[in-house]
Amino acid sequence: MxxxxxxxxxxxxxxxxxxxxxxxxxxxxxxxxxxxxxxxxxxxxxxxxxxxxxxxxxxxxxxxxxxxxxxxxxxxxxxxxxxxxxxxxxxxxxxxAPRNLFPLAPEARRSILVGGGIGITPMIAMAYALHARGADFELHYCGRSRRRSAFLEELASSPFASRVFTHFDDEAAGQRLDPDAVLGRAEPGVHLYTCGPTGFMDWIIGEAAQRGYPDEQIHREYFQVEVDASGSGFEVVAARSGKTVQVAQGQSILDALADVGIKVEKSCEQGVCGTCLCDVLEGEPDHRDVYLTDEEKAAGDQILVCCSRSRSQTLVLDI
Ligand code: FES
Incomplete structure (x- = not known):
């Protein structure tokens, strides 16, 4: 495409x-x-x-x-x-053109938006959309300090300002995000959306999971991940191209394929955007991305070749 x-x-x-x-x-x-x-x-x-x-x-x-x-x-x-x-x-x-991998769930009866640092960006667009449809929502903006944070004036003067709550690490302890108060216990129709640094997201997602939120009511967008390239080398067979390549330790499948003239479309090279998705015909992928869902990873029939590796000695891809 x-x-x-x-x-x-x-x-x-x-x-x-x-x-x-x-x-x-x-x-x-x-x-x-x-x-x-x-x-x-x-x-x-x-x-x-x-x-x-x-x-x-x-x-x-x-x-x-x-x-x-x-x-x-x-x-x-x-x-x-x-x-x-x-x-x-x-x-x-x-x-x-815009692509949406982080859509609002149309069935939500209440939405809790939690942005950490620059992860506030998609939440602002969500808040405008939820406000326009008269939906019930709260926007929580967490950051190191007020001084370092963008968009505060816009949020304070927005039509949904009364639904915006800020939480800064260097201000009084009482204003920090309290998961009990913000998330409560999971209820049908209450959806959490989060975006921010990986550690922050892991924390809020873990808090939601502990409170009984099912995975389908937790929506996440990673914007920065460290690619884990550890592990030994393996072989990739590009079935349609009829070529076999060795992927060295520390090398990505994407780069190994490029070396033999097989070009796979790419964008983020961090396992975030999904652009480099390929079908797996044989072998067991070792998923290192944050794009595929747990179910898709378990199915083992797709792989993001910019970051993921192989558990089997050979991986056969439909390329
Ligand atoms: S290029 Fe973005 S996931 Fe591979």
């Missing part, structure tokens, strides 16, 4: 908090932008060969502008630094 690409211009750029740049993007040719649903992200083609995913954090009802918030990440592999340094007002950039 070929991705629909859109050329946009940085219409407005604001630095917020200590290190977040908020970009308003408008179409370069003056036409409209594709509509998007709350929770969607776009691929930002920051530079040739450098594609990163960022959540759309504006109001989904707003058709003329896409808003992104990008944290300057000291551990950046080039993406966020390049956004901060090159996407100045007036700069043109290519984006993919």
């Amino acid at each position: 070929t991705e629909q690409l859109v050329k946009v211009v940085v219409h407005k750029r604001q630095l917020q908090g200590d290190d977040v740049v908020v970009l308003d993007l408008i179409p370069a040719d003056g036409s409209g932008l594709p509509t998007f649903e709350a929770g969607a992200h776009v691929d930002l083609h920051v530079a040739p060969g450098l594609v990163r995913q960022y959540s759309l954090c504006g109001d989904p009802a707003e058709r003329a502008v896409y808003r992104l918030g990008v944290l300057k990440d000291p551990a950046s592999r080039g993406g966020s630094n390049a956004v901060h340094e090159t996407l100045l007002e007036g700069a043109e950039v290519i984006i993919g």
Whole structure:
């Protein structure tokens, strides 16, 4: 499938908090932008060969502008630094059409949105959408400190400001997020959505699970993961191409395939976006991604070749 690409211009750029740049993007040719649903992200083609995913954090009802918030990440592999340094007002950039891997559950009767740090971005779009449909929800924004946090003014002046609760590590203990008060006991129709650093998400998801939330009522979006490339080498057979490659220790299947001329589409290279998904015909994948569900991982018939490895000596892929 070929991705629909859109050329946009940085219409407005604001630095917020200590290190977040908020970009308003408008179409370069003056036409409209594709509509998007709350929770969607776009691929930002920051530079040739450098594609990163960022959540759309504006109001989904707003058709003329896409808003992104990008944290300057000291551990950046080039993406966020390049956004901060090159996407100045007036700069043109290519984006993919919005894709939604983190949709709101239509059946929810109450939604609890919990964003950690820059993980607040998809939650803002969700809050606009839930407010527009008159739904019951709360938005909880957790961060290290108020000073470092972006979007506070927008949230305070939003039409859903009374549903926004902030929790900062360096303020009084009483305002920190209390899982008992926020999550309570699980109830049918109450859905949790979370996005943020992996450790933060693991914590809130664990708290929800302890309180009886079933997996289908917990929705998560990872935006940054450390790829675990440990483990020994193995063999990959590309069945349709008729080629066999050795994947060395520390090498990704994606790179090993590229070395013999087999190109698999990729984007995040972190097991987050799902772009590099391939079907497995034989062998046992060793899943290292955060994209597939536990059930899909257990089925063992798909693999994300940018990060996952093999438990069997040989893995046969349908490529
Ligand atoms: S490229 Fe994003 S999951 Fe592999």
